[in-house]
Amino acid sequence: MNYEVRMKRLKEMMSQRRIDAVILGPTSNMFYLTGFREEQMERPLLLVVGEEDFVLAPKIYEEQLSTVGLEIRSYRDGEDPYSLMRLKKGSSIAIDDQLWSLFLVEILNRFLPSNISPASVIMKELREVKDEEEIRALRSGLSIAEKSFLEFTDKVKEGENECRLARELEWLFIENGAEGTSFSPILTSGPNTSMPHLRCTSRKVKRGDVIIADFGIKFKGYSTDTTRVLTLGPPSEDVKRIWSIVVEAIAEAESSTLGSTGKDIDWRARKVISSKGFGENFIHRTGHGIGIDVHEDPYIAPDNLVEVKRGSTFTIEPGIYLPGKFGIRVEEMAVMRDKVEILTQLSREIFTV
Amino acid sequence: MNYEVRMKRLKEMMSQRRIDAVILGPTSNMFYLTGFREEQMERPLLLVVGEEDFVLAPKIYEEQLSTVGLEIRSYRDGEDPYSLMRLKKGSSIAIDDQLWSLFLVEILNRFLPSNISPASVIMKELREVKDEEEIRALRSGLSIAEKSFLEFTDKVKEGENECRLARELEWLFIENGAEGTSFSPILTSGPNTSMPHLRCTSRKVKRGDVIIADFGIKFKGYSTDTTRVLTLGPPSEDVKRIWSIVVEAIAEAESSTLGSTGKDIDWRARKVISSKGFGENFIHRTGHGIGIDVHEDPYIAPDNLVEVKRGSTFTIEPGIYLPGKFGIRVEEMAVMRDKVEILTQLSREIFTV
Known part of the structure; x- marks a missing residue:
């Protein structure tokens, strides 16, 4: 055109x-x-x-x-x-x-x-705190998404292209009872993984590749959001090192307690990554609220000075992006109780296929 | 909730x-x-x-x-x-x-x-007339959608529920090379068919049912839109009579020539249905433009007094809805040349499965 x-x-x-x-x-x-x-x-x-x-x-x-x-x-x-x-x-x-x-x-x-x-000036306050029925819907959705992802890891083979793999994952969601996706899955490989919002391309995955799968489904109208790292063959030392920083950042954010603001939780993750020298490569916020919408309040971001309320559900998804090389992001869903409680059940490991 | x-x-x-x-x-x-x-x-x-x-x-x-x-x-x-x-x-x-x-x-x-x-005040004029590359993308998309629909007719069995059938159709689209759907398919059965925009329910299809499948895919970023009628077992005389009025309305709209306004084309379809006494049951416009968006200019509607331009692509989709009984809609895609040229290749028949 x-x-x-x-x-x-x-x-x-x-x-x-x-x-x-x-x-x-x-x-x-x-x-x-x-x-x-x-x-x-x-x-x-x-x-x-x-x-x-x-x-x-x-x-x-x-x-x-x-x-x-x-x-x-x-x-x-x-x-x-x-x-x-x-x-x-x-x-x-x-x-x-x-x-x-x-x-x-x-x-x-x-x-x-x-x-x-x-309308978010009102609606966000109304929707931010979830009741137990809503949290159950999110948990049920996550279990469908996770079962599908585990089945998906068997389908990742050398020579398959990214978009075809993304469609495969979508089909598994539907097979397992999802109402649909909460967004088009991100399924990128090799150097494409340094672009956090690229969806997929016709690039064929090959041995040695890092693969990022960022996916979510709709269940009872509620959204899930999860990111995991895969490698085709054993991960390189570089990949393992960056991954370990990212999961350390998650663990640090996870230790936040009730009373923390979005900025506080973001800062806990960010300081881990900055202290290792990758602050400039963590080019987005740490997370976002999630419920009916896949992105909603509360944002886990440097400019959110408001306390994350008891019953709020949100993601924790730090990432490190090395343009031309690769990117690593791992994403969990969580709910604020007395402290952060993780809703995602899937292991945070690198899935080697 | x-x-x-x-x-x-x-x-x-x-x-x-x-x-x-x-x-x-x-x-x-x-x-x-x-x-x-x-x-x-x-x-x-x-x-x-x-x-x-x-x-x-x-x-x-x-x-x-x-x-x-x-x-x-x-x-x-x-x-x-x-x-x-x-x-x-x-x-x-x-x-x-x-x-x-x-x-x-x-x-x-x-x-x-x-x-x-x-912005549509400008953008609609810019996008309304399609070039041949765009029309080729629409034709390619239609052929994927039609192949998928024909395969789908084999999957329609007594006892399957509507949403499950809708997901089946979506999967066939992906299998056949679609980038995705242009909207969530409408797959309704029995009395549900009188609601033109209901998507699907858990209702199980049964012998004697009318089924409406209204579906579209995305290909090269362009959207398709098609509706067909199925019956599980031979259609009743009532269904056949209503269907024959609807396809007569399409044929009448199809005979429009360059110079017709959206209103003119709408009127040709509408007068057929009104003359048979179902004017009150044709509760929507006759069609809509289609291109990148599944609904765009030119609208084939009573209030569109503007000429449909050479190269404009649009749908023709009259319907008759009898609440509590059933509804029938058949939808074609078309392009305006010297006269209306139909892009859809699929037969307009009632698909008996």
């Missing part, structure tokens, strides 16, 4: 209709104009076309977006994304129909304060 | 925080508060909590929503949904974070006109 022609036609139409800026999310529109495909998530990922053209994106997408041929303005978790965009007061703006309202409300209130707020 | 308690807590929080209205889409929030689950589409489907509580919904959801226990304000395609809601000027509003911006922009501009427009 000829993306340059499409972008040129868009600009002509903008000038004809006196539209100053078009702001698009990672929807069919962004795919149409750039070929880049991603699901919408709570972090702004925007294509802005106007006086300046750029993609505003979380740092975790930087490597993936490098082929798009547009300026990338990236931010880390905890940084303010909207400070990277400018809109003149009174600009005429066209907003992607399918862009989540959250982002429009944020943009709106910066440039034209309104009485509109994202 | 106790939805009444959840709604009561929401209202308490709204009054504490002086929020006049909460407007939610068919997202995790609506599921949390009502148990109702649906994917977001281009027609507003909103839960409004405030001075009055109600669900604003397309008429096609009326039967499904009847269990929710809230006032339903429904509208037909072509009617103005927003006239069914009232918001006082200066109200403090909380908007579902994940609600598509399109709906927020529409609500906003009614109550506080702004310089913000939905």
Whole structure:
């Protein structure tokens, strides 16, 4: 598809209709104009076309977006994304129909304060603390996901391509009783593992590869989220060392007690990784709340200064990414009681196949 | 889950925080508060909590929503949904974070006109006319979907439940090379078929049932959409009669030529069904554009007074719904050339299994 022609036609139409800026999310529109495909998530990922053209994106997408041929303005978790965009007061703006309202409300209130707020101001408080029925749904979902993953490890063979393996895993979920996936599984191998949000490619897995499987299912409407590391053949010393730092970071976050904020738990994991010299390679937050949505409050992130409440469920998923080499991430689901209680039952080991 | 308690807590929080209205889409929030689950589409489907509580919904959801226990304000395609809601000027509003911006922009501009427009004002014109590369992607996708459907007809057996059959169909898509589904398949049986947007239930299919399969896949990022009727055992005379009206409506719409508007094509199908006395039972528009998104411009609907352009791709999917008895819908994909050219290759027959 000829993306340059499409972008040129868009600009002509903008000038004809006196539209100053078009702001698009990672929807069919962004795919149409750039070929880049991603699901919408709570972090702004925007294509802005106007006086300046750029993609505003979380740092975790930087490597993936490098082929798009547009300026990338990236931010880390905890940084303010909207400070990277400018809109003149009174600009005429066209907003992607399918862009989540959250982002429009944020943009709106910066440039034209309104009485509109994202419903999360209320809904997050309502939904953050789970009752036992909800926690049971999450546990049941996890057991389906884990059974499926264990069966999946038998299917990983040299020469299979990543996307085919991802589809295999999805099928096992359904076979085992899942209602569906909570997101398209991430199944990457070799150097692709350094891109934390790449889904899968046609790359064939080969002996010596690290494989990252990040997967979740829906059960009774509730979402799970788990990440495990596999290797095809025994893991290298390098891989073992990075993995051991990551699981140490999990253990440290796991030792948090009631009263900790999202920032506190994030910091416990982060300080382990930083102390080993990989702080710059841990390019995302430590985790996110999980319930009906796969990403919801409370965020386990440097900018969450609020206490994680008793009964909140969330992930702990530190990672270390070495571009051009490999990435390692391990992800657990947990609930806050007097202290953090892990819900995931699967071993944290490297699964050697 | 106790939805009444959840709604009561929401209202308490709204009054504490002086929020006049909460407007939610068919997202995790609506599921949390009502148990109702649906994917977001281009027609507003909103839960409004405030001075009055109600669900604003397309008429096609009326039967499904009847269990929710809230006032339903429904509208037909072509009617103005927003006239069914009232918001006082200066109200403090909380908007579902994940609600598509399109709906927020529409609500906003009614109550506080702004310089913000939905990007579809431009993007639809850009994307509406497909080039041959795009039409090839749609044709390739259709052939995967059709091969899968034909294989699927062998799997439909008495005693299988609807959702299990839906998952079976999804698996065949993946096996045959689809990137995924373009929407969760609709697989309903018996009296469930009178609800055009019900996905599937645990109802077991039995001899004599009508089964509706409405399914689509993603291929090279492009979406397909097809509906076929099956019966378990020979179809009844009633079913055959209704089916023959529906396929006659398709043939009539198919005879439209370049220069027709969305309304013209819709009218050709609609007048066939009305002339047989079932006008009130054809509760939706005749079709929708299809491309990267499964629903996009041009809409084949009574309120689309714009000419359908050469190269536009869209569905033709008339249906007749007899609540408590059964519903029949057959859906084709088409492209506008000098006249309508059907892209779907599958026979329109009733598939008797």
